[in-house]
Amino acid sequence: MIAQRNMEVSIGSLSLQNPVMPASGAFGPEMHEALDFNKIGAIIPKSITKHPQPGNDTPRVCETHGGMINSIGIQSKGLDVYLSKTIPEFSAYDVPLISSISAESIDEFCEMSDVLGSHPDIDALELNISCPNLKGDGLAFGMDAEVTRELLTRVRQVTDVPLIAKLTPNVTSIQEIAKAADAGGADALTVANTILAMAIDTETKKPMVGNVMGGLSGPAVKPIMVRMIYQTSQVTDLPIIGCGGIMNGTDAIEMILAGASAVQVGTASFITPTALTDVVQEIRDYMERHDVKNIYDLVGSVEC
Amino acid sequence: MKQHLLPIISNVQVSSRYWHMKIDTTEMNETIEPGQFFHIRCSEGIFPFLRRPFSIYRINKEDDTIEFLYLVKGEGTKDLTRKKPGDTADLLGPLGYGFQLQPECDDILLTARGVGIATLAALAQEAGRKGVRCTAILSARSRDDLLAAETLQDFGAEVHKVTEEEGTSGVDSVESLMRDIINRKNIKALYTCGSRRLSRLNQRLAEEYKLPGEIALEEQMGCAMGACFACVCDLEEDGKQRSVRVCLEGPVFPLEKVVIS
Numbered sequence: 001m002i003a004q005r006n007m008e009v010s011i012g013s014l015s016l017q018n019p020v021m022p023a024s025g026a027f028g029p030e031m032h033e034a035l036d037f038n039k040i041g042a043i044i045p046k047s048i049t050k051h052p053q054p055g056n057d058t059p060r061v062c063e064t065h066g067g068m069i070n071s072i073g074i075q076s077k078g079l080d081v082y083l084s085k086t087i088p089e090f091s092a093y094d095v096p097l098i099s100s101i102s103a104e105s106i107d108e109f110c111e112m113s114d115v116l117g118s119h120p121d122i123d124a125l126e127l128n129i130s131c132p133n134l135k136g137d138g139l140a141f142g143m144d145a146e147v148t149r150e151l152l153t154r155v156r157q158v159t160d161v162p163l164i165a166k167l168t169p170n171v172t173s174i175q176e177i178a179k180a181a182d183a184g185g186a187d188a189l190t191v192a193n194t195i196l197a198m199a200i201d202t203e204t205k206k207p208m209v210g211n212v213m214g215g216l217s218g219p220a221v222k223p224i225m226v227r228m229i230y231q232t233s234q235v236t237d238l239p240i241i242g243c244g245g246i247m248n249g250t251d252a253i254e255m256i257l258a259g260a261s262a263v264q265v266g267t268a269s270f271i272t273p274t275a276l277t278d279v280v281q282e283i284r285d286y287m288e289r290h291d292v293k294n295i296y297d298l299v300g301s302v303e304c
Numbered sequence: 305m306k307q308h309l310l311p312i313i314s315n316v317q318v319s320s321r322y323w324h325m326k327i328d329t330t331e332m333n334e335t336i337e338p339g340q341f342f343h344i345r346c347s348e349g350i351f352p353f354l355r356r357p358f359s360i361y362r363i364n365k366e367d368d369t370i371e372f373l374y375l376v377k378g379e380g381t382k383d384l385t386r387k388k389p390g391d392t393a394d395l396l397g398p399l400g401y402g403f404q405l406q407p408e409c410d411d412i413l414l415t416a417r418g419v420g421i422a423t424l425a426a427l428a429q430e431a432g433r434k435g436v437r438c439t440a441i442l443s444a445r446s447r448d449d450l451l452a453a454e455t456l457q458d459f460g461a462e463v464h465k466v467t468e469e470e471g472t473s474g475v476d477s478v479e480s481l482m483r484d485i486i487n488r489k490n491i492k493a494l495y496t497c498g499s500r501r502l503s504r505l506n507q508r509l510a511e512e513y514k515l516p517g518e519i520a521l522e523e524q525m526g527c528a529m530g531a532c533f534a535c536v537c538d539l540e541e542d543g544k545q546r547s548v549r550v551c552l553e554g555p556v557f558p559l560e561k562v563v564i565s
Contacts, residue, residue: 028531030552033305034396046533054547061526061534066350070526075533075547219350247350270354270527271345273307273396 005287006294007280009041009261011239012162012187014096014124016041016262019295020252020280023217023243023266024100024126024166025072029089034273037093039280041262045086047102047128050112052078057210062199067218067245068267069197071211074102074131079112083119091121098164100126106141106151110158117159124161127151130168130193131215142168142193145180152184164241166190169221169228178232190241190264191229195221217267219245226258233259233300247275249282256283259300305529308332308395313369315387319448322419323374323385324361327393330368336360338426339402339520339556342372343528345394346380355396356380357525357551359423359497362455363430373422373452399528400555403427403518405436409492413485414440414461415478415506420498421452423520425459427495432459439485441466443473443502475501479509486513493517494559503564510559517559523550538563 007018021042028046037043055075062069076082082099090097099116103109109127116122129142129151141147142165152165165181167174169192178189194215199208207213222245229242242255243264252263268275283295292298313326329336343355362371376382387393405412405427412431416424421442431438438461444450446469453463464481466472485491486509494517496506503519510517526532530552537554538545539561548554 026527026531028527028529030305030530034307034529046531055533055536058536059524059534060536061354061524061532063351063353066353068353068526070532070534072533075536218353267353270529270532273305273529 004293005284007284007287009239009295011124011164011241011262014162016096018280018283019256019262020276020283021098021241021262021264022269022276023264024128026266026269031269031273036277038095040095040276042096042098042123043090043093044098044100044126044264045090047074047076047100047131048079048082048086048112049074049076049102050079050108052076052081059209062208064197064199064216064218064220066220067216069199069209069214069216070194071209071214073211079115083115087119087121096123097121098124098126100128100166102128102131106154109151110154113155114158117161122161124164125159126164126166126190127155128166128193130166140168140170142166142177143171145176148177149180149184152181152186156185162187164188164190167192169193169224169244170196174228175231175235178236182236182238186238188239188241189232189236190243191232191260192225192244194244195224217244219247219251221245222251222254226254229255229258229260230302246279247271249279249286252279252283253286253298256295256298257300257302261296261299305396305399306334308397309392310395312387312389312391312393314389315385317385318373319451321375321449322451323376325372325374325384325387325393327370327372327395328368329370334398336363336370336398337402338363338430339423340398340400341555342395342397343399343525344384344396346384352378352380352383354526355528356384357528359520359555360398360426361422361452363426373419373425375419396528400551401553403430403495403520403556405430405434406493406516409436409516411437411490412439412493412495413482413491414438415443415482415494415496415502416440417443417497417499417502418445418449420496420520420522421450423497424495425452425455428456428459428461432461437489438462439489439491440464441478441481441485443467443478443499445469475505478502479505482509486515491515495519496559498522500564503562507559507564518556519559519562520556521550521554521562523555525551527551
């Protein structure tokens with residue numbers, strides 16, 4: 001008889017059937033043709049902005065060694081379309097729905113969190129305080145500990161749903177930002193968004209993406225993320241959602257050993273549309289092989 | 305939008321820059337339309353990292369095969385040339401919306417440039433099957449790149465070749481040729497792929513002669529599933545512009561609507 005393998009994890013008060021969810025921006029409703037959404041831990045649609053915005057100039061993606069740079073610029077149809085179309089489209093599935101929010105000010109984060117947090121079909125909010133693609137030379141709220149603390153404190157006041165802060169890796173000390181998000185009232189931390197990067201076509205001497213700089217993702221960034229997850233887990237007890245370069249179950253396990261209790265899979269879905277459910281199965285296989293009964297027995301169990 | 309692992313029947317170099325790959329689609333069970341594309345994984349490792357979009361060159365319903373005519377441009381397509389008969393091709397697709405052949409349009413004109421010729425070849429094949437008369441202007445750097453001309457002729461198309469090498473591929477020359485064909489034949493629709501300049505020319509002539517038309521766009525893609533918003537273009541409808549994803553809402557669009565940058 002096959003032993004029970006418990007893959008359930010908690011993000012604040014939210015319980016997920018397994019620890020695997022998409023990274024915002026690398027997942028869309030059209031993928032249901034290739035992927036069984038009911039088998040993943042949670043659904044996270046692309047970050048939503050209050051107003052419609054057009055996104056950046058093309059080209060918006062380019063390849064790099066073991067990864068890619070994107071500068072999409074959060075092309076968005078705005079909150080109204082999100083509420084009327086995107087949410088109903090995803091709430092038909094049997095897994096929690098987490099809304100990723102991008103905003104231009106703390107006030108706007110509060111306003112959107114109020115609207116989305118009180119929506120009956122939305123189970124948690126991920127605050128994208130870290131998108132490196134917008135104007136301002138790649139600057140983000142999450143680069144400043146004090147701003148991060150204030151942002152979380154203010155958003156915490158308007159909603160009771162679990163709040164996940166998606167941190168940026170483009171900082172000197174991710175631990176300082178993690179502590180600030182924790183102090184502000186975050187329920188979990190996603191570690192981390194993409195790494196600010198740039199590539200140049202040496203023939204044309206032009207940047208490879210229209211926005212000059214963009215966010216690096218893919219297997220090339222994974223060791224950096226594993227390090228950041230490990231460092232973050234040293235300073236906070238909040239659940240960590242590992243993100244960045246996961247291509248398979250082994251990569252996910254590596255992040256879990258470093259301290260993550262859930263993971264996000266992004267770029268891998270571009271190569272293999274079933275990557276999310278493949279990772280779920282491969283984590284289960286690992287638990288089987290190592291006779292791990294509960295996923296939490298692995299979280300942070302790296303032997304240093 | 306399914307991932308298919310299918311056997312490669314052949315993969316050979318057909319000119320200095322172009323390769324031809326034939327794939328057995330017996331196990332696929334999908335309807336494939338001209339103008340649609342597949343997102344193909346060219347390499348096994350993590351560099352080159354992303355899949356590459358390829359339009360379909362020939363759709364052979366009778367023996368359950370499809371063919372791709374591809375330009376070797378970078379590391380990805382170079383890796384694809386290393387695939388041998390019997391190897392597995394990793395295809396995501398068929399993706400996107402293809403060309404529409406309207407029943408009343410029984411005489412069509414195709415204008416294709418470079419690798420865009422491959423995209424329109426599948427349409428010429430479909431036109432041949434449906435008894436639609438087809439004329440094609442094929443433009444390339446050199447005659448060596450115009451190897452698909454014979455294929456289009458086999459499909460029954462009247463083919464006109466223009467090249468840089470011979471100084472016949474300039475927009476003005478192609479315009480005279482198009483006007484001549486439109487006037488001489490009873491052309492009912494225009495189709496184009498592969499060149500911005502020729503696309504603008506097609507838009508201009510479509511408007512002047514009041515002809516419907518379609519354009520197949522080529523764009524760098526990330527996921528090709530509508531998730532990443534990398535491959536966008538603008539459409540103009542009722543005086544307003546809106547951004548669309550080429551992979552999802554295209555790659556074939558109404559000619560008059562596409563804003564060509």
